[in-house]
Amino acid sequence: MKYTIFKNWHYAMPPLISLKFNTTKLNFTFKFDDNCWYINPTSSINKLYGISYGIIGIHKNSIRIGWIPDKDKNRIKLYYYGYENESDHIGKHIAIIDTNVEYKINMFLYIINGEPMKLCITLNNTSIYDDICKVKINWLGFGCKPYFGGNNTAPNKMSFYIT
Numbered sequence: 334m335k336y337t338i339f340k341n342w343h344y345a346m347p348p349l350i351s352l353k354f355n356t357t358k359l360n361f362t363f364k365f366d367d368n369c370w371y372i373n374p375t376s377s378i379n380k381l382y383g384i385s386y387g388i389i390g391i392h393k394n395s396i397r398i399g400w401i402p403d404k405d406k407n408r409i410k411l412y413y414y415g416y417e418n419e420s421d422h423i424g425k426h427i428a429i430i431d432t433n434v435e436y437k438i439n440m441f442l443y444i445i446n447g448e449p450m451k452l453c454i455t456l457n458n459t460s461i462y463d464d465i466c467k468v469k470i471n472w473l474g475f476g477c478k479p480y481f482g483g484n485n486t487a488p489n490k491m492s493f494y495i496t
Contacts, residue, residue, distance in 0.1 A: 334347075335492060335493070335494055336479045336494075336495060337491065337492050337493075338481045338490070339490050340489050340490050349478065352473065352474070352475055353474040353475060353476060356474055357443075357444060357449070359383065359384055360440075361437070361438055361495055362437045363381060363496075364433065364436070364493070364494040365400070365433070366491065366493070368489060369400075369432060369492070370402045370407050370408070370409065373401055373402050376401070377401070379399060379480065380397050380399050380477060380480040381397070381399065381400050381479055382397065382438075382476065382477060382478065384396055384475070384476060385397075386469060386471040392416055394469050395415055395477060396413070396466070396468055398413070398440075399411070400412065403429055407431060407433070408429055408431055408432070409429070409432060410428070411427050411456070412424050412425060413452070413454060413462050416468075418468070421467060427462045428461045435494070436457055437456070438456060439453075439458075440452065441453045442468065442470065449466050449467070449469070450466065451463070451466055452466035479493050479495070
């Protein structure tokens with residue numbers, strides 16, 4: 334599905350909500366258009382896609398893939414972007430990719446004795462993140478769609494494809 338963030342907006346259109354139930358894995362393919370690259374005056378991490386656990390959990394209990402433009406034109410830096418344990422915020426650089434190329438992400442939460450202990454992320458079947466994870470899995474979660482910012486809004490119209 335194509336998502337668009339218009340100039341001076343934060344949120345992507347269409348604003349679809351996807352519910353997730355007892356989800357411990359998320360698999361999706363994605364592609365950034367060239368219009369997602371811009372000269373970045375801040376270090377705010379934009380958000381591509383992920384899961385928030387609980388109804389008000391996006392800033393307390395979520396795992397997402399974030400992004401910012403790389404210094405090289407038409408390249409994008411990917412980040413693991415999450416809120417774990419209701420207070421621990423994480424933004425860790427995990428890969429650099431090209432625009433206009435389709436990629437596949439797999440995110441797996443490994444559960445031991447009913448608690449998530451480890452998050453593994455693969456990009457096109459290559460491991461790019463494997464670390465301790467303290468997110469609390471709630472029976473109800475929702476898919477987090479593309480979002481631009483932090484505080485800044487999109488400097489131009491941007492398009493993403495996520496399936």
